Amino acid sequence: TQPGLFWADDPSRAITLELSRHLAQITGAKIAAEPWPFGGFPEAQVEVRVEEMLAQEGGMFRLAGQYFVSSETGRARAQLFDLSVPLPLEAGATAIAAARAQAVRDLAVAIARDGLR
Structure with a gap:
């Protein structure tokens, strides 16, 4: 770690809130992280x-895993994702944070395009 650098939020919480915001912007739907703050149930x-x-040697930031979408109509989807964002060779904390943010945006686009259709 570099002295004087601190994360502003828990990574899990930060990514959850980022995904919610990006999905709302992309889809125009009412989207929120748990607990559901609106009346009724989400669609x-x-x-x-x-x-x-993780930031990998060789200049790539990688975000990989799986997402699941379930709906009131009973339709369910499960999709693997493996996203990479280029990093400068001597990437510091700022470049890594920017790449992480881009990877989360890319994941939101993939979920909106493939999971919520």
């Missing part, structure tokens, strides 16, 4: 399980 639920989230 669909998305669960994401991250297997790997």
